[in-house]
Structure formats: structure tokens, C-alpha cells
Amino acid sequence: MKGGKSTKTNPKLALGPVLFHWDAERWRDFYFRIADEADIDTVYLGEVVCAKRRPFILPHLPAVHERLTAAGKEVALSTLALIMTGEEMEEIRQSIADPDLLFEANDISTASLLAGRRHVIGPFVNAYNEGTIAYLAQRGAFRVSLPAELSLSALQDLGQTDAGRSVSLEVQVFGRLPLAISARCYHARAHDLHKDGCQFVCANDPDGLTIETLDEEPFLAINGTQTLSDTYCSLLAELPLLQAAGIDCFRLWPHSCDMVQVAAVFRGVLDESMAVEEAQARLDELIGDVPLANGYLHGREGRLWVDGAAAE
Amino acid sequence: MAQGNANTTPGDLELICPAGTPAALRAAVDAGAEAVYLGFRDETNARNFPGLNFSPEELEVGLTYAHARDCKVFVAINTFPRAGAPEAWHRAIDRAADLGVDAVILADIGILDYASKQHPGLRLHLSVQASASNAEAIRFYHEAFGVRRVVLPRVLTVEDIADLNSRIPVETEVFAFGGMCPMAEGRCLLSSYVTGKSPNITGVCSPASHVRYLERGSEMVSRLGDFTINVFQQNDAAGYPTLCKGRFVADDRASYLFEAPTSLNVLPILPDLMAAGVSALKIEGRQRGRAYTAQVVAAFRAAVDACRRGEPIPEMPQLGEVTEGQRETSGAYQRAWR
Numbered sequence: 001m002k003g004g005k006s007t008k009t010n011p012k013l014a015l016g017p018v019l020f021h022w023d024a025e026r027w028r029d030f031y032f033r034i035a036d037e038a039d040i041d042t043v044y045l046g047e048v049v050c051a052k053r054r055p056f057i058l059p060h061l062p063a064v065h066e067r068l069t070a071a072g073k074e075v076a077l078s079t080l081a082l083i084m085t086g087e088e089m090e091e092i093r094q095s096i097a098d099p100d101l102l103f104e105a106n107d108i109s110t111a112s113l114l115a116g117r118r119h120v121i122g123p124f125v126n127a128y129n130e131g132t133i134a135y136l137a138q139r140g141a142f143r144v145s146l147p148a149e150l151s152l153s154a155l156q157d158l159g160q161t162d163a164g165r166s167v168s169l170e171v172q173v174f175g176r177l178p179l180a181i182s183a184r185c186y187h188a189r190a191h192d193l194h195k196d197g198c199q200f201v202c203a204n205d206p207d208g209l210t211i212e213t214l215d216e217e218p219f220l221a222i223n224g225t226q227t228l229s230d231t232y233c234s235l236l237a238e239l240p241l242l243q244a245a246g247i248d249c250f251r252l253w254p255h256s257c258d259m260v261q262v263a264a265v266f267r268g269v270l271d272e273s274m275a276v277e278e279a280q281a282r283l284d285e286l287i288g289d290v291p292l293a294n295g296y297l298h299g300r301e302g303r304l305w306v307d308g309a310a311a312e
Numbered sequence: 313m314a315q316g317n318a319n320t321t322p323g324d325l326e327l328i329c330p331a332g333t334p335a336a337l338r339a340a341v342d343a344g345a346e347a348v349y350l351g352f353r354d355e356t357n358a359r360n361f362p363g364l365n366f367s368p369e370e371l372e373v374g375l376t377y378a379h380a381r382d383c384k385v386f387v388a389i390n391t392f393p394r395a396g397a398p399e400a401w402h403r404a405i406d407r408a409a410d411l412g413v414d415a416v417i418l419a420d421i422g423i424l425d426y427a428s429k430q431h432p433g434l435r436l437h438l439s440v441q442a443s444a445s446n447a448e449a450i451r452f453y454h455e456a457f458g459v460r461r462v463v464l465p466r467v468l469t470v471e472d473i474a475d476l477n478s479r480i481p482v483e484t485e486v487f488a489f490g491g492m493c494p495m496a497e498g499r500c501l502l503s504s505y506v507t508g509k510s511p512n513i514t515g516v517c518s519p520a521s522h523v524r525y526l527e528r529g530s531e532m533v534s535r536l537g538d539f540t541i542n543v544f545q546q547n548d549a550a551g552y553p554t555l556c557k558g559r560f561v562a563d564d565r566a567s568y569l570f571e572a573p574t575s576l577n578v579l580p581i582l583p584d585l586m587a588a589g590v591s592a593l594k595i596e597g598r599q600r601g602r603a604y605t606a607q608v609v610a611a612f613r614a615a616v617d618a619c620r621r622g623e624p625i626p627e628m629p630q631l632g633e634v635t636e637g638q639r640e641t642s643g644a645y646q647r648a649w650r
Contacts, residue, residue, distance in 0.1 A: 128512065154394060211560045215533075217540070301505065
């Protein structure tokens with residue numbers, strides 16, 4: 001670490017890995033279009049939720065990686081969040097063997113295997129404070145994707161620490177937020193199936209399956225073993241505040257809406273070429289009738305929508 | 313690595329018991345606990361509930377009581393410090409070390425780093441909140457900070473645990489009885505999404521401050537924050553609305569989608585856990601009363617002793633009365649749970 005000297009560059013727009021079980025050709029074509037058309041700096045790529053899904057995208061990974069790299073994107077390969085078997089660990093060990101590839105570690109085991117080598121700490125590793133970030137940075141992490149539940153004041157405090165200044169800090173700014181991961185598959189359970197014979201029913205829901213309360217209110221969303229927010233996080237209006245706090249990388253979670261256009265809207269606010277009001281109106285059009293939330297950033301319940309301008 | 317002061321033999325099934333209050337500590341010690349675990353009365357531990365936990369003075373008294381009866385004391389300092397303000401966590405570690413506790417149970421990497429540097433003789437256990445679910449992760453915590461024991465997340469089967477124990481240089485502790493998290497612990501933001509309060513930051517899950525019970529005609533509705541977690545007929549006991557243990561609707565069907573309101577109970581598989589090389593059993597429930605603690609600890613004391621002698625596990629009908637929803641599960645330890 002270099003004595004608290006900031007290494008921050010221009011704000012980066014990043015696309016998180018597709019969390020859902022999309023058809024493999026759809027997955028490939030999605031990334032081809034991102035490579036060809038999207039104004040995005042960094043693309044995270046790979047299966048994070050369920051090891052059983054990985055074989056489907058694997059045949060397309062080299063072509064997608066090559067196309068994104070050729071388009072000038074920084075590509076980081078994302079790894080599994082919850083690793084429970086020796087086979088899962090062995091697959092990761094083999095995939096990181098190529099020293100020329102960049103990885104996002106979503107479990108501390110993977111971060112440990114990547115020690116001494118430049119890597120990203122993904123949002124599934126708990127990095128809440130400067131003590132943890134300093135330790136991870138010293139072992140080769142150059143960017144840390146922060147927990148979704150951190151408030152703006154926590155981010156501001158972190159941004160002022162030596163450790164916070166020494167690495168790139170990333171925040172999730174768009175999409176359903178990953179909230180939990182389990183050994184149990186809720187998609188299979190919802191269909192009266194067992195995880196071992198799941199029939200990949202999670203593929204039916206390209207943005208996850210909304211779960212309602214007994215009073216028929218939308219509550220959460222499930223995606224295999226993962227539980228997400230039903231609301232879509234949107235920190236569009238808060239981008240300037242985040243930048244001022246020292247956040248320099250902004251993650252969009254892929255959904256079935258037009259992500260090239262979603263990226264354009266966020267880019268517009270980041271580089272101040274688009275007013276927040278106009279960007280918000282365009283985002284509403286792009287995502288349709290989806291409830292938004294930004295409560296975490298405002299120190300409130302994650303599910304809430306707080307008017308960004310009014311809150312400051 | 314420093315010489316250990318609390319080593320157990322693999323398969324020993326040391327009995328680790330909850331002490332939410334000084335009274336519960338005495339009850340657990342008297343009922344045969346080999347170790348108790350507790351927290352300071354602040355946000356540094358993951359059971360930061362009103363009326364629970366220990367002041368430094370109470371810890372000192374509790375330590376004397378436990379040590380005089382050959383019982384160890386572990387202090388949980390297992391939340392994740394706020395950015396820019398790690399002092400409360402550092403102070404908790406310093407106090408625990410100065411008072412001579414037998415181990416601290418930690419989750420945050422920055423705090424593990426602090427403890428291993430400032431108190432090299434202090435025995436470190438890895439909290440379940442660190443979510444170390446595989447051999448590589450556990451080896452990392454051992455090699456980086458000298459962690460001696462890991463509390464395993466409630467996501468592994470007995471076979472997974474046996475395999476792990478053959479590949480790691482540290483002891484394993486598993487949850488044996490009580491609350492049953494269906495999610496990987498330390499990686500769950502459900503509570504803060506609904507209530508603004510989380511296990512990782514605030515040390516609470518589904519806090520009572522956000523719970524309401526509403527009568528609606530002949531029904532009783534349990535709510536957490538702005539959401540209905542369950543609906544009961546008036547004659548049925550309305551359970552506590554822990555948010556992952558409610559009934560929810562997926563594709564027009566209502567069910568206990570994440571987990572039913574059950575208690576974990578490993579008594580039936582105690583010999584399997586022993587054979588898998590598990591060093592310690594953890595009884596959950598620092599938020600429960602002294603009577604609960606005494607009853608559960610006594611039952612497990614008898615069962616572990618029988619297991620160590622190679623005898624069949626005795627029937628423990630009294631445990632049924634204290635289990636959540638009067639239902640039990642062996643959870644993820646058996647593959648069918650998945």
C-alpha cells in the first residue's frame with residue numbers, strides 16, 4: 001500500500017455476471033452485443049450462483065471473452081460464491097491456472113488462491129471496513145466490490161481511510177440485489193423438486209421468480225439457491241454523491257431489459273452529459289413496471305425508495 | 313504457532329453452550345457445559361439484543377465461576393466493524409485477552425488481523441459468520457491468522473464435514489441444537505432489506521423492534537417491518553416472524569419456501585458427527601432463558617457422554633417441549649434437506 005495515496009482514475013461502469021440461468025446461446029449473444037454496442041468498461045463473466053449451471057456456458061466462454069477483450073473491455077472471470085465440495089474447488093483451481101486471466105473472487109478461498117496476483121474481490125466476500133480491505137489489498141486485490149447494505153455515510157468514512165483510497169471501490173447501482181445464498185435450491189423447492197433432480201426450472205425465470213407474502217405483496221425474488229430483492233436497486237440520482245465519497249466503479253446487474261441502453265443512462269449521469277431527471281425517465285421506460293429501491297444507501301431498509309435529492 | 317491451551321481431540325464433541333446472561337452462564341456450567349460462549353453488551357457481537365450479554369465486570373465474575381468448574385469461556389466478537397470506527401471491536405478483543413478468556417470467536421478479516429498481531433497468544437476461533445464452507449477458506453484463516461477452530465456454516469452434509477476434517481489442520485465445531493438458518497450465515501442481507509438492521513452490522517436478525525402481531529377477523533397475522541411473514545388461525549400459537557421461516561407464495565402456491573419454523577437437533581446423528589471428526593457441538597440460543605439453557609445442556613451432556621461410551625443415544629422427550637414450533641430437523645447435515 002502506498003501511504004494513503006489515491007489511485008482512483010475516471011469512473012468505471014461495470015457489468016456484473018449474469019446471475020440467472022439464461023439459455024447458453026442467449027447468454028453468448030447478450031455478451032456479443034455488450035462487446036459490440038455497450039459503453040461499459042469492465043465486464044464480469046461466469047457462473048456465481050450454482051455449479052450445476054456452469055457446463056452450459058463453458059463452451060461459449062472463450063469466444064465471449066475474446067470478443068469483449070477485442071472491444072477494449074476489461075474482463076474479469078467471476079467465481080462461485082458458495083463453494084461446498086472438493087469438485088467445485090478443483091474446477092476453480094483449474095480455471096485460475098492461466099496466469100494471464102483476471103478473476104473476481106466471490107469466496108475467500110478463491111481470494112486465497114489468487115494471493116500475490118492482481119484480482120478483484122467480489123460482492124459475495126465480506127469487506128465492510130478498512131482493516132479488511134487493507135489486508136486483501138496487500139494480497140493483490142486492486143478493486144473491492146462492497147456489500148450492498150452499506151450506507152452512504154459508511155462509504156464516505158471508508159473512502160477517507162488509507163485502505164479505501166488505495167484500491168478501486170465498487171458499488172452495486174442497478175438491478176435486483178443479491179441478498180442471500182443457501183445450500184438449498186428454492187427454485188427446486190417451489191416446484192416440488194429436489195436439488196439433485198432440479199430439471200433446471202430456474203431457467204424459466206430470466207430475472208428471477210418473485211415471491212409474494214400471503215397478502216399478495218411482492219416480497220423477494222429467488223434464483224436457484226440465491227435470494228434477491230424483488231425491487232431493482234437504482235442509485236442513478238446518487239452517482240454524484242458516490243463519486244464524491246471515493247467510489248470509482250459502478251456495477252450494473254444484468255437483467256432481461258435492454259442493458260446497452262441502461263448502461264447509456266448510467267454513463268450519461270456519470271459523465272454529466274445527461275440530467276438525472278431525464279436519466280430517471282429513460283430508465284423507467286427501459287425497465288417498465290418494476291419497483292425501485294435505494295434504501296440501503298440512505299441508511300434505511302434496503303427495500304425502500306428514498307427520493308435522492310430530498311434525502312440530501 | 314503458539315502452543316494450544318484448549319485442544320480437543322477430533323471426534324471429542326466438546327459441548328459449547330450459550331450464555332446470554334450471567335444467570336444462563338451459571339446454568340450452563342452447572343448442567344455440564346465444557347465451554348460457554350457469550351458476547352459483550354454492544355454491537356460487537358451477533359446477538360446484540362436488549363437485556364442480553366455481559367459487561368466487562370460481569371465477564372470477569374463469569375470467568376471465575378466457569379474456570380473454577382473446569383469450563384472454558386469463549387467470547388464472540390463476530391460482527392463486521394463500521395468503516396472508520398473499528399475501536400469498539402479492538403477494545404473488545406483487548407478486554408477479552410486481558411481477562412484471560414479461553415478463545416475469541418471472530419468473523420471479520422481486519423479484526424482477525426488485529427487480534428493475531430496484538431495478542432499472539434490469544435486462541436482464535438472462526439465464527440460461523442465468516443462463512444468458511446471449504447478447506448481452502450479454512451486453511452486461509454489458519455495460515456493467515458493462526459485460527460485454531462472453525463464453526464462450520466449450516467450448509468454442509470455430514471459427508472462434506474468428514475471430508476473437510478481430513479483436509480484441514482484445525483478443529484471443527486458444528487451447530488447441534490436450536491435456531492436453524494437456511495442461508496449461509498454472514499452472507500445474508502434479508503434482515504436489513506426488510507428492517508434496516510442486519511446480523512453483520514448491527515448484530516441482529518428479524519429484530520423484535522420490527523415485529524407486530526395483528527388480529528384480522530379470525531386470524532392472527534405476524535408481521536416484520538411492512539411485510540406479512542405468516543398468518544395463523546386464532547387457536548394456533550403465532551410463531552415469531554423470523555423472516556426466512558414464514559409462509560410465502562411462489563407460482564400461486566403458499567409454503568414455508570425457505571425453511572419451516574423448526575429447530576435443529578443433531579441428537580439422532582451424534583455418532584455420525586463423532587465419526588466425521590467433529591471436535592465440538594454448539595448449542596444455539598444466547599437469546600433464550602436460563603431454564604431453556606439448563607434443560608438443553610443437561611440433555612446434550614447425557615447424550616454426548618453416552619456417545620463417548622459407545623452406547624445408544626438415550627431418548628430425550630423433554631427437548632421436544634423447547635423446540636421452535638415443536639418440530640425438529642437435522643437440517644443440511646442430511647442431504648435430503650437440500
